[in-house]
Amino acid sequence: MISTSNPKLETIRIQDASQTFHYYKNEAKAWESFWHYHPEIEITYIHKGRGLRFVGDSIQPYESGDVVLFGKNLPHNHLSHKSDDKDDYQILYGLQFSNNLFKDFKECEKVTKLFQLAKHGIYFPKVSKKIKDRIVGIEKASPLTRLIYLLEIINALVEEEKYETLSSISFDQHKDLKKQHSRIDEVTTYIMENFNKGISLEKVSNMAGLTPPSFCRWFKKNTGSTYIDYLNNIKIEKSCQYLIKTDWVIKRVAYESGFESLANFNRTFKKYKKQAPNLYRKVLST
Secondary structure (H helix, E strand, O other): OOOOOOOEEOOOOOOOOOOOEEEEEEEEOOOOOOOEEOOOEEEEEEEEOEEEEEEOOEEEEEEOOOEEEEOOOOOEEEEEOOOOOOOOOEEEEEEEEOOOOOOOOHHHHHHHHHHHHHHHOEEEOOOOHHHHHHHHHHHHOOHHHHHHHHHHHHHHHHHOOOOEEOOOOOOOOOOOHHHHHHHHHHHHHHHHHHOOOOOOHHHHHHHHOOOHHHHHHHHHHHHOOOHHHHHHHHHHHHHHHHHHHOOOOHHHHHHHOOOOOHHHHHHHHHHHHOOOHHHHHHHHHO
16 A cells, blocks of 8 residues: 655665665565655665556556666655465565765766766666676675675666666755655555546545646646556556456456546557557567
8 A cells, every 4th residue: 555645754874884885675475665765875676576666757667677776865666566476575675875975986977977867766677687696695795795796786887878767857956855745745645546446637636725727737747747647657557467467358457457448448558558458468478
């Protein structure tokens, strides 16, 4: 369930732990949703799992093998796919460190530029197995080796030629993040919790205390997406998970994803995924 509160400021006690960076492993049947931000840079590696990744105004599926770099104060969250399979666990490894970690090193100009770009979030689709193993290996490494691994990982990301920026909006310069996000978070939380229940524009407009036309302008300004596109994006990404993880007929997938008619679902799916739902399922199952 998505939290109904504002994005949480996560306090990372790096200095108190007498370490240059914070390393963690998050393993669970399903992750509790945690829409949050922090001033530290963060690298995450999805060792195992599948679901939706929310980064700023970006909504995309995540899967095993994904590596993402989050810039400072960039709100993000992972909403894991629910499964009845007892062996279907979510495993994420994370590295968190100060944005200023390398500021005094003249050799790290490229790193500084990477961290600037990371204010939008960066997805790296081609990270090597060696680097992923380095991320996992930090858990049992000696203190000095941990630092060496971190440098190897960051250097590899700097040298990656293929990457994708995620959020169209940067949050690192906002003076009052809580005030900036409070109303938009309430609305987007409601959408994510009720996307398959027939949400009306009037309902979400009232939540924001705006008329429908004013709400649409406000939503676009604060999320970088129109309300309809945002809602449809969530519906389609959830339908993709159903197509991959279940054997439901297309009509049921459409209904469970919040579409009132099969025709509308097929039309919308093709618009966002450039192919029909049955073909999408067939391609991913081969």
